[in-house]
Amino acid sequence: MKLAIVGGGSTYTPELIDGFARLRDSLPIGELVLIDPVADRLELIGALARRIFAKQGHPATVRTSTALDAGVAGADAVLLQLRVGGQAARGQDETWPLECGCVGQETTGAGGLAKALRTVPVVLEIAERVRRANQAAWIVDFTNPVGIVTRALQTAGHRAVGLCNVAIGFQRKFAAHLQVAPELIRLDHVGLNHLTWERGVTLLDAPGATTGREVLPELLTGFGTEIADDLHLPLPLIRRLGVVPSYYLRYYYQHDAVVAELREQGSRAAQVAEIERELLRLYADPALDTKPELLSRRGGAFYSEAAVQLIAALLGTGGGADIQVVNTRNDGVLPFLPDDAVIEVPAAVDATGVRPLPQRPVEPLFAGLIAAVTAYEQLALEAALKGGRDRVFDALLCHPLVGQIELAEQLTDALIAHNKPYLSWI
Missing domain, CATH: 3.40.50.720 (NAD(P)-binding Rossmann-like Domain)
Known part of the structure; x- marks a missing residue:
């Protein structure tokens, strides 16, 4: 192939x-x-x-x-x-x-x-x-x-x-905590890309099995501190929610604190650019024939494993249907969202396509934010496809991290000013 x-x-x-x-x-x-x-x-x-x-x-x-x-x-x-x-x-x-x-x-x-x-x-x-x-x-x-x-x-x-590596990252970390093979961990993962919660973690009886036992409470009890530290979120919040949020939820749950941190630390882009310069120097060595350890600091952990699993299933080389967390069309799986919304949930993947699995009702604390960000994503897509300052403003006004007229106006002007070379409608 x-x-x-x-x-x-x-x-x-x-x-x-x-x-x-x-x-x-x-x-x-x-x-x-x-x-x-x-x-x-x-x-x-x-x-x-x-x-x-x-x-x-x-x-x-x-x-x-x-x-x-x-x-x-x-x-x-x-x-x-x-x-x-x-x-x-x-x-x-x-x-x-x-x-x-x-x-x-x-x-x-x-x-x-x-x-x-x-x-x-x-x-x-x-x-x-x-x-x-x-x-x-x-x-x-x-x-x-x-x-x-x-x-x-x-x-x-x-x-x-x-495809995103957040879910496979959680799978690998939970498996390491429990000292089991990653293939034995199945996630009850729900939400949108970079806006997800692990509402359950099943330890399967065998790889590919449909039966197993729920171990999320065990993970939160035994490894709560490690999980909270990894996410940079307060442990009492995680225990109160009874779920493991994606680390991107920090931007919503602790917005002002994150802004203060980012102002002090500087941009991640500058750090990544320095890592990339060193990686390119290493890659130029004709004796190098393995990925260097430094690459782990670039991000994208377990990306390759997730990509191989997904492509193998789609092309029919993976040995039948596989359950994988992907980003795909909603089609009624989350009934409070439009059918054409793209959600991030476990799906059955094989050579016939991708079929998101049914989901139990999503708790209002999570569903409300999912719905709001989905509305923003719809407006963002319209702005990307059709252009126009008003569409950019609407998307920003809708976003839960913005949501104020004066702020949306400032951000709209700044976005356009910094992206003129890429916006054909300007």
């Missing part, structure tokens, strides 16, 4: 390559194409990918291409991992909202909206060209904001599913 990675010159890519090499029995790739417009960086990553495959005895051919159409031609699945505007744009997303007293973050709030406006048009153009190359190809989106981008792709009729 042939896989293509759009954004293959990313410093993330060796994480994927390592997973493809280790898990080749699940996903037997014959050809892998890395696609990126930055030729020198692409060749650097491509050479490392070939060395990693060679070291682990993977027989696949690794090609690089700066030409999208040629790269995706005949691909069975295409992974999207773009950053329109690069780390420089991310740095702005994390800075100007802080100047207005709001969280500066690249996937939520005003910064997340800016990223969506830059990204959605580019992704849709790429997807159309993928469809022309192979209508049967699956598009797996890892590009943030995943929920909005996936909704754009699905609304346009593409065979697309969104």
Whole structure:
């Protein structure tokens, strides 16, 4: 089979390559194409990918291409991992909202909206060209904001599913706490991308089993301090809620404290840029044939395992239906949301597609925030597709992290000022 990675010159890519090499029995790739417009960086990553495959005895051919159409031609699945505007744009997303007293973050709030406006048009153009190359190809989106981008792709009729590493990260951490294999942990994971709660954790009787016992109370009792420290949330809150929130809930539950921290610490983009510079230096070493330890500080932990599991199931090489947490169309699973909303829940995934599993009623404390952010995502998508200052303002006014007229006005002006090169309607 042939896989293509759009954004293959990313410093993330060796994480994927390592997973493809280790898990080749699940996903037997014959050809892998890395696609990126930055030729020198692409060749650097491509050479490392070939060395990693060679070291682990993977027989696949690794090609690089700066030409999208040629790269995706005949691909069975295409992974999207773009950053329109690069780390420089991310740095702005994390800075100007802080100047207005709001969280500066690249996937939520005003910064997340800016990223969506830059990204959605580019992704849709790429997807159309993928469809022309192979209508049967699956598009797996890892590009943030995943929920909005996936909704754009699905609304346009593409065979697309969104992927995030938050759920697999919780699975691995819970398994480590309980000293069991990760395959024995199944999550009751519900919400939207970067807005989720683990309402239950089942320890399965065997891998793939449908029976097991609930262990979330045991985790909160025995490992509550570790979980709270990892999330940077107060332990009493987690115990009061009786769930494990995604660490992105900090932006909502402790907004002002996070703003103060971000102002003191500086942007994550600056830290990532420094890590990337060092990673690229390491990647240039012709003796390097494994992913370096430094890559773990770049983010995206367990991304490769999640990607392999998902693609293997979609392409029918994973041995039947698999239950995985993905971003996909709601279709009544959460009845308080529109059918075309994209939710992040466990789903049955196989060669016939993605089917989100039924969910028990969502508690009002969580459902209210889910509904509000879904409304924002709908307005954000309209702004990305149609443009216009009023649509940007509406999306910001709707967002729970903004919600005030004067603040939405300030943020709208700042967003437009910092993103003019990427907004065709200006």
